[in-house]
Amino acid sequence: MSTSRTVICLLRNDLRLHDNELFHWAQRNAEHIVPLYCFDPRHYVGTYNYNLPKTGPFRLRFLLESIRDLRNTLLNKGSNLVVRQGKPEEVVADLIKQLGSVSTVAFHEEVTSEELNVESRLKDVCAQMKVKVHTCWGSTLFHRDDLPFPHMSRLPDVYTQFRKAVETQSRVRPLLPTPEQLKPLPQGLEEGAIPTAEDLLQTEPMSDPRSAFPCSGGESPALARLKHYFWDTNAVATYKETRNGLMGVDYSTKFAPWLAMGCISPRYIYHQIQQYERERTANQSTYWVIFELLWRDYFKFVAVKYGNRLFQIQGLQDKSVSWKKDKKLFDAWKEGRTGVPFVDANMRELALTGFMSNRGRQNVASFLTKDLGLDWRMGAEWFEYLLIDHDVCSNYGNWLYSAGIGNDPRENRKFNMIKQGLDYDSNGDYVRQWVPELQGIRGADAHAPWTLSSAALSHAQVSLGETYPTPVVMAPEWSRHVNKKPSGAGPSPRGKKGPSHTPKQHRDRGIDFYFSKSKNL
Numbered sequence: 001m002s003t004s005r006t007v008i009c010l011l012r013n014d015l016r017l018h019d020n021e022l023f024h025w026a027q028r029n030a031e032h033i034v035p036l037y038c039f040d041p042r043h044y045v046g047t048y049n050y051n052l053p054k055t056g057p058f059r060l061r062f063l064l065e066s067i068r069d070l071r072n073t074l075l076n077k078g079s080n081l082v083v084r085q086g087k088p089e090e091v092v093a094d095l096i097k098q099l100g101s102v103s104t105v106a107f108h109e110e111v112t113s114e115e116l117n118v119e120s121r122l123k124d125v126c127a128q129m130k131v132k133v134h135t136c137w138g139s140t141l142f143h144r145d146d147l148p149f150p151h152m153s154r155l156p157d158v159y160t161q162f163r164k165a166v167e168t169q170s171r172v173r174p175l176l177p178t179p180e181q182l183k184p185l186p187q188g189l190e191e192g193a194i195p196t197a198e199d200l201l202q203t204e205p206m207s208d209p210r211s212a213f214p215c216s217g218g219e220s221p222a223l224a225r226l227k228h229y230f231w232d233t234n235a236v237a238t239y240k241e242t243r244n245g246l247m248g249v250d251y252s253t254k255f256a257p258w259l260a261m262g263c264i265s266p267r268y269i270y271h272q273i274q275q276y277e278r279e280r281t282a283n284q285s286t287y288w289v290i291f292e293l294l295w296r297d298y299f300k301f302v303a304v305k306y307g308n309r310l311f312q313i314q315g316l317q318d319k320s321v322s323w324k325k326d327k328k329l330f331d332a333w334k335e336g337r338t339g340v341p342f343v344d345a346n347m348r349e350l351a352l353t354g355f356m357s358n359r360g361r362q363n364v365a366s367f368l369t370k371d372l373g374l375d376w377r378m379g380a381e382w383f384e385y386l387l388i389d390h391d392v393c394s395n396y397g398n399w400l401y402s403a404g405i406g407n408d409p410r411e412n413r414k415f416n417m418i419k420q421g422l423d424y425d426s427n428g429d430y431v432r433q434w435v436p437e438l439q440g441i442r443g444a445d446a447h448a449p450w451t452l453s454s455a456a457l458s459h460a461q462v463s464l465g466e467t468y469p470t471p472v473v474m475a476p477e478w479s480r481h482v483n484k485k486p487s488g489a490g491p492s493p494r495g496k497k498g499p500s501h502t503p504k505q506h507r508d509r510g511i512d513f514y515f516s517k518s519k520n521l
Contacts, residue, residue, distance in 0.1 A: 004031040006099055006186055007134075010088055010107040010122070011037045011081075012115070012262075014138060015066045016219040017073050017178055019265035021136040022106050024176045029104065029134075032186045034095065035074055035081050037067055038088040042114070044200055047381040048311065056385045057205035058354025060197055062217035066261050067194050069218025079182035083192040085199070089121035096129050099186055106134040108262075111303045112310070112392050140297040141266040141290075146170045147301070155305045157407040162301075163294050172270050205354070210433055212247060213254055213355035213388060222258035226269065229253055230276050240285040244359045246430040252358070253289060256389035259296065266293050299397035302407060310396045313377060315405025323375035332472050333368055334382050336435070339469035341447055342421035343367050345434035352434075354388040359424050365402035366415035371473050376403035418478040421447040437468040448482050 007030035009022040015037075017023060026033045043055050055063075071081040084091045096102045105126050110116065119135075126133045137144045148169035149155055156162045197204045207214070215221055230236045235250045245251025258264040270290060277286050306316050314320060332338045336348035346360035356364070361383075368379045380399040384390050400406035404413060421444075425431060428446030432439050438446045440460030445452060449462055450470060457464065464470050 004101055004186075005103040006030060006032040006034060006101040008034045008036055008092060008095060008102055008105045010092065010105060011035060011070075012088075012108065012110065013260065014108045014262035015070050016222075016263050016265065017070070017077065018219065018223075019138075019175045019178075019268050021138050021176060022108060023179060023182065025134060025136065026106060027179050027183060030183055032101070033079060033183045034099075034102075034185060034189065035070075035079060035182075036088075036091070036095070037070075037081060037083050038091045039083070039085045039195055039200060040087055040118070041085070042087070044202065047384055049375075049377050050381050052381045052385045054384065055202070056354065056387075057197065057203050058386065058388045059390060060200065060202050061205055062257055062354075062388050063261065064194060064197070065217030065221075066219070066263050069216075069220050069263075071191075071194070073219060074182065077179065077182045078184055080185055080191050082185070082189060083194050085195060087121075088118055089125050092122060093125045093129065096125075096131055099189070101186065102131050104132040104134050106136070108138045109135050110139075111300060113308055138265075139262065140300050141172055141270055141293045142166050142170050142297055143173055144301070144304075146173070152301065152305045155301050159295065159298050159408060162298050163291070166294065166297075172267055175265070175267055175271055206352075208352045210349075211353040211355060212249060212251075212349070212357065213257065213353065214249065215254065215257070217257070217261065217263065219258075219263045222255070222264035225254065225258070226264065226272060230272060234280065236273075236276065236289060237281050237283060237285050240283075240288040243288070244357070244424055246357050246359060246425055247433065253292075256391070257355075260389045260391040266296070269293060296391070296394055299391075299393040302397055303393040306407070310393070310400070311377070313375065315376075315400045315403065316407040317405045319405045321403070321405065324373045325375050325378070326372075329372050329472060330374055330378050332469070333364070333372065333374070333379075337469050338367070338473075339450070339464075339471035340367065340417050340473075341428075341431040341435050341438060341449065342417050342425065345425075345431045348434045350383075350386050354386055356387075359420075361398070362402065363415050363417060363420050365399060366413070367417060369399075369403045370414040371417070371475055376400070376405075416475070416477050416481065418447055418481040422481060435468070438462060448478070451482050 007026040009026050011022070014020055014022065023033070023035075045054055046052060047054050067081065067083065074081050092105055105122060107119070107122070109119065123133050148165050156165065215225060229250065233250065236253070239253065242251045255264060255269060259266060270293065273286055273289055303310050309316050313323065333343070334347060334351070336344035336351065338344055343364055346356050346364050349360070350356040365379055368374050369376050376399050380396055383395050383399070384392070387395065397406065401408070421431070425447070426444060428441070428444050431446045438449060438460070440462060441449055441452070445456075449457065449468065450464060462468055
């Protein structure tokens with residue numbers, strides 16, 4: 001077509017224009033830029049161990065929205081997003097042949113095996129076709145090259161050591177400028193249709209009005225969310241107090257889905273926090289947003305250090321645990337039919353919306369691994385299927401922690417489902433929202449219906465084993481809290497409804513609460 005230099009920018013989990021090094025680099029090194037997204041058929045098959053669907057309906061909808069948004073953004077900059085269905089290495093080879101002017105293929109590096117295999121095949125194709133490869137690192141807050149460790153093998157196995165080292169010895173890089181105009185596509189190149197869910201043999205999900213994440217995919221909604229959460233509502237200034245909430249949109253930042261697909265840059269969030277702290281207020285809550293971004297970084301770098309051990313049943317500890325693979329128990333867990341209302345409410349929220357609070361995730365993971373003793377990978381693959389914000393490193397890293405086989409193991413970390421329910425949903429409102437069979441049970445009694453008298457159950461129109469299951473398992477430690485439930489009538493003893501409230505005794509413990517040595521969780 002053309003003899004001028006063309007750069008193909010292969011986009012994967014970097015679906016944005018702002019702070020995107022691929023575009024920044026290509027603008028300086030090409031006359032034509034081909035922003036390319038491939039719907040890779042390997043993303044729509046079964047998961048590795050249990051053959052669950054790899055990409056669920058909610059994440060796919062979010063991805064399609066993100067692709068449409070990026071196409072609109074690029075069109076406004078004199079470019080376009082080229083969309084193809086197929087394996088990236090094959091699509092890129094076809095484009096190199098078709099265009100005849102491609103000098104370089106550029107992409108952001110990923111860290112886990114399936115993505116690295118694609119990169120390896122791309123490099124092979126480019127070598128055969130005498131085309132250069134240019135790679136960037138852009139998924140973390142701190143750049144990989146700026147870490148204060150001589151080699152990734154020296155990455156600390158304890159998060160706090162990592163955090164303190166980067167906070168004192170590294171700097172977050174400045175934002176790359178967003179180009180006003182982009183170099184155009186080569187003439188005559190078809191943009192390609194954005195597929196529908198049906199084209200990818202997937203189903204379109206139903207929207208649920210109860211969703212805590214009723215947001216759309218894409219860079220534009222991501223930037224609008226940050227503006228809303230920081231500048232319009234000042235919600236960020238109370239994030240640390242509200243982040244353990246269960247209901248509503250604003251109890252937490254909700255940035256995770258956009259971060260997972262690269263619709264928003266972690267550096268952009270960081271620099272906006274810095275500006276907010278200068279212009280409005282700096283407190284524990286504003287810092288805590290950075291603290292959580294550092295967790296995300298840490299899991300990414302742990303994946304670099306440990307490679308495929310992230311996915312192996314023995315985990316990072318190479319620890320042998322006799323996990324069960326009981327399909328009946330797993331089905332009860334994933335369908336929200338365990339008979340433990342706090343678990344069931346969270347699992348139903350996930351199945352119906354593709355989202356679950358951080359507090360909920362910690363609890364249902366503990367329940368699957370510690371109370372049911374099921375293979376942690378069953379849970380990880382179910383989350384991979386359904387979560388809108390699935391990030392392979394964070395998901396598998398968190399499941400390894402819950403299973404006690406991560407790189408910072410705490411042998412006896414087990415959550416008490418009743419205590420957690422009473423602490424974070426003290427009035428039972430969250431349970432009743434997602435488990436309507438229990439709507440007749442007032443107050444905190446909804447957390448342990450099996451403790452109620454037959455008269456109370458009959459009055460609430462609940463029949464255990466018929467309208468709602470009896471618990472599939474009972475943990476002895478639950479009984480310590482069953483008798484301390486606040487009464488069904490009247491306000492919560494803490495004077496505030498549970499769902500968006502962090503109990504005072506946990507307020508400053510943050511993520512360390514998750515890793516507490518205390519058995520009284």
